Amino acid sequence: MPSTHDVIVLGAGAAGLFCAATAGARGRRVTVIDHADEVGKKILISGGGRCNFTNLHTAPDRYLSENAHFARSALARYTPADFLALVERYGIAWHEKTLGQLFCDGSARQIVAMLVEECRASAVEIRTGSGISKVHHADGMFHVSTSAGPALAASKLVIATGGPSIPKMGATGFAYDLARQFGLKVVQPRPALVPLTLAGEDALFRELSGVSAPVLARAGKAAFREAALFTHRGLSGPAILQASSYWRHGEPILIDFLPDARPDWLLSAKRERPRSTLRRALSEALPDRLAGALGEAIGVNQELGAVQDKTLRAAQERLARWRFMPNGSEGFAKAEVTAGGISTAELSSQTMEARKVPGLFAIGEAVDVTGWLGGYNFQWAWASAHAAGQAL
Template identity: 75%
Template sequence: MIETYDAIVLGAGAAGLFCAATAGQRGRRVLLLDHAPEPGRKILISGGGRCNFTNLHTAPERYLSSNAHFAKSALSRYTAADFLALVEAHGIAWHEKTLGQLFCDGSARQIVAMLLDECAKATVTLRCGVAVDAVEHADGLYRVRHGAVTANAPALVVATGGASIPKMGATGFAYDLARQFGLKVVQPLPALVPLTLPGEEALFRELSGVSTEIVARCGKAAFREAALFTHRGLSGPSILQVSSYWKRGDTITAQFLPDRPEGWLKAIKRERPRVSFRKALGEGLPERLAEALSERLGLDGEIGGLSDKALANAEARLARWPFVPDGSEGFAKAEVTAGGIDTTALSSKTMEARKVPGLYAIGEAVDVTGWLGGYNFQWAWASARAAGLAI
């Protein structure tokens, strides 16, 4: 059986759904295919089930890519305010949690329902639970074979995402397809991912479940948010953020008690010399963490009995406590994938491959990775909009 469309979109996630709706509402006949049994599966689990659907502080410098300027065009033409207007038009209640992160008051299912409604307005043909058997290109048409059906269209959009969270169905399909058509792929790596610590950091494994606010730094990148000690290493928002900048062998430093002014330990010594060093730390840190840090620093007893030099050294270490991770928890726990289809092969305005007319790549499949907190969804919306308007 042969079917004819104006565009075929592969992947019914955030980017694919929005691209299909955008193109369909411009009168294009669109086929949207996904191998998962239902659309928007990663949307449904995002933001603890409430979907952190965008970020008010979206800016190009909060994205990583081999081409630092690539994301500017799409992000400037479809903003967080634009998507928020769509959310409000559908009557979805929302709230700002922290740092510009916007969440549904209710459920992430509201965002999926909104996208499906937008597709329905455009009479998009959606098929889920469908495996793509082959993709071919000849005579200006893309032919996508799935089961007994061969769908033809002059435009093909790759929106199948990255390699993160394989249990949700993630595969390297986008990269295989890109290579098939001669596009380069920047090495896909886990991003926004918990980091693991080697055996010599075993003391901190005893702190599994303990969380505290820190400034995490790796190179020039710095993020002030909560860090979480796990049985394997480090997690929490600050660590997930800095993980996107970390490479094997790099040191990550944690600034504990980031609000304490210089000389704060000596001030406690002057004012309350009978307080124990451990208790002084415990006034701003979880008790178990204060105890572990005191042991590592080799300081105990009344703070009045410690030298000013020892306290100054302790302050310095607490301000830049080094961790050298030996790896990450990989794609299984990564929120997104860094790397992907090389942006040098794509138009930043339309997301079309420069040397392969009619082939588009959007969303997480592309070498553009945002910070934690709704940035990757905004890239999905913006890149999908760019392609949907160009088809």
């Protein structure tokens, strides 16, 4: 006979642990199962090992989903201030790095330890090293067979196994397979917050590997003003990672290399310093190697005083909307998160419960809700987990 519980949570990551602790605090008998040998492995590597655990500027418009309004309810009911209060209750020192991003002063292990302690205080059982071999539903119960220990059964099952980003950490598309098994639609998963690769004409920028600069990067209607980094394969850095979530194959990434430049700045430079060159003018705002590559690509090599105004205006326009055509991304292996996932049309935005399968819940990265870079995805993990935990 399987051991019986009120709730089985599949996945001991941020969302799974927090959901289990929330439900356990309400008196539910909860067991968390994970195939990994330790809990919270993605938490441990996040934020350079310091865990960017939330963002003060969290708002629904900073998330991608087929339903732009789906995240609104959960985010409103569990806010960054709520999670920060928990962090402070545990005496975890933190700091705001930039753009509302909150990090531990010490180690991401403090966040994992806090979640584990919350589970312990709520009598939650955590089973690691337990691969899930079978899940089925019969007689109002979800039955879970694992590679270790007896089978389990519960009236409530939570899918919190995330997406396939960073497979070296053990990430898989298990959540989607399980969702489909129960008849739930899945929005095509794709890498998000991921470096983009360049080929063809753009490949000349590979010689700038390691060079970064503050830019304005656009993909479709989305625009992000942060640093871009040239790599030996293409483009990375915060601005590019942000834009990558909105980018689609066959579309360009547009870069404004001088977002603070005044109108007709190059014509002003011609009047003020006619013996200067485009490269020299660019070097005042950009790294010298980048200035040289841009100047060479534009093909204006003579002194500014000898260049026609219309040529300089064309150079200004190109520098403000430099067109890169990525041929792909570095894939799930380098993606920080997964876009797409279990369709929000299948879930209640209030409880995260599947409409067609009572007792089945999905939370965190497994769901088609993807946040911006900078703690937004952790806040979705906490908020969606809390919504489900309060309903279990």
